Amino acid sequence: MTFISYDDFDSFDHIYRINLINSCSGYKSANLIGTKSAEGQENVAVFSSVTHIGSNPPLLGFFCRPTTVTRHTYDNIKATKFYTINHIHSEILADAHHTSAKYNKTISEFDKTKLISEYKKDFHAPFVKGCPLQLAMEFVEEYDIKANDTILVIGEIKGLYLEDHLLKADGFIDLAEGKTAAINGLDGYAVPTSNARFGYQRPKNES
Template identity: 65%
Template sequence: MAAFSIDDINEMHHLYRINLINSCSGYKSANLIGTKDKDGNSNVAIFSSITHLGSNPGLLGVFMRPTTVIRHTYDNIKSTGKYTINHIHEGIIEDAHHTSAKYAKSVSEFDVTKLEEEYKNEFPAPFVKGCPIQIAMQYQEEYHIKVNNTILLVGKIEKLYVENELLEKDGFINLSKGKVATINGLDAYAVPELKTRLEYQRPKQGFAHRDG
């Protein structure tokens, strides 16, 4: 098994280090965030850092890179408070990946890819048409991560749209049925298949209960 010390990591070529550290945490969510600025310019960008923060209320977090350079998604969210989260599926992987390219604010990624804007129930931010899961979000708060100057942005789910065939009787969303993609590192995509679901686990008889 390969082993890397902190000194090894610090001395690596920067591209090797980026690939290594970005992929060592495992598979990540693959999502498109849709926003619109106050002038009506739409934007869509790929993110692999969206995470569940709570169910009541429904909260999702997304880690944003440092704002030392222009970040259109972050700026649009802060100015309007509204954004959408859309699950990337197998059919749009290449176009979704292209949204990571840096375009001018006046250029919408919807115009340079085959991704299509979709608007629902007067929500101001664009959804990505055809995504099996679409989420309307409202900005709540943010936290500055001092060690690397990133931002954890917290939003509340305002409305959730799920394709009917993905939704199980108990509320579970079966992502496999929607061919929902995941990201390994920065540029590798996979479409996982559901293997099994397991029951809620309780301590075995005869063993002491522990907190946490």
């Protein structure tokens, strides 16, 4: 088994180190976050850091890189409070990944890909049409991560849309049936084909 020490990190090429550290945490969620500026400019960008914060209230978080450069998604959320989270699926992998390209704020990634924006129930931010799971989000608060100047953005789920067959009787959402992708590192995508469920666990030998 290969061993890489902390001291080795600084000796690596910049891209090699980024790939290594981004991959070692394991598979991450693959989502497109849709926003619209106060002036009406649409934006959509891929994020691999969306994570569950709590169920009651229903909160999700995601991390933004340092705002020392323009971050359109973050700026739009702070200006309008609303955004959408859309699960990337097997049929849009290339276009979803292309939204990581750094376009000017006046250019919408929807116009540079085959991704299509859609609006539901007068919600301010655009959803990504065809995604098997779409969430309407409202900004709640943010936390500065001092260790690397990133920002944890926390939002509340105001509503969710999902394909009928994904929702099971116990509330479980079967993402494999929606061909929802996961991200390995920065640019590797995997599409799970099945789920193994084991239920709530209790200590052995207890009645």
